[in-house]
Amino acid sequence: MSLGPMYHWSPRSRLSGIKRLGLVPGKRNIEGPVYHDPGDPGMGEFVQPGVCLSPDPATAWAYSHGAWRTPGTFDLWQLWLADEDEVHVLPQWGHRIxxxxxxxxxxxxxxxWIAEREGTRS
Structure with a gap:
């Protein structure tokens, strides 16, 4: 099975880094640290070990902005997976990735670069 184009929304504040290095896993949440257990910061900060992608822009938006509701401008990136990529398809219910x-x-x-979109807290 092969996947078609993949999409990623990134906050505009990351644009200069993306133009320099591309999409890099392990970046801190733009609103500050997120802990494994908010009641116990000693467990350490959580950073995503992968770049999160979706097979369409709307789903990518739902799983990025929909989860965090971070306000501001976001950039939509399209890419094709390559043979050298370490790809992890998340388990889920149903027929859709x-x-x-x-x-x-x-x-x-x-x-x-495909588009930009404004995110709001509401």
Whole structure:
């Protein structure tokens, strides 16, 4: 099975880094640290070990902005998975792939900027 184009929404504040390095896993949440257990910061900060992608822009938006509701401008990136990517398709119910994570850097040369969108807290 092969996957078609994949999509990722990133906050505009990450644009200069993406233009320099591409999409890099392990970045801190833009609103500050998120802990494994908010009641016990000693358990350490959680950072996603992969770049989260979806097979369509609407699903990517739902799983990024829909989860965090971070306000601001977001950029939509399109890419095709490559043979050298460490791809993890998340388990889920049903026939539809919702999220794919890539556990390596995705070089800027593989990214196509598609659109921008404003996110709000509501």
């Amino acid at each position: 919702v999220e794919v994570r890539v556990h390596n850097r995705i070089k800027k040369s593989r990214l196509v």
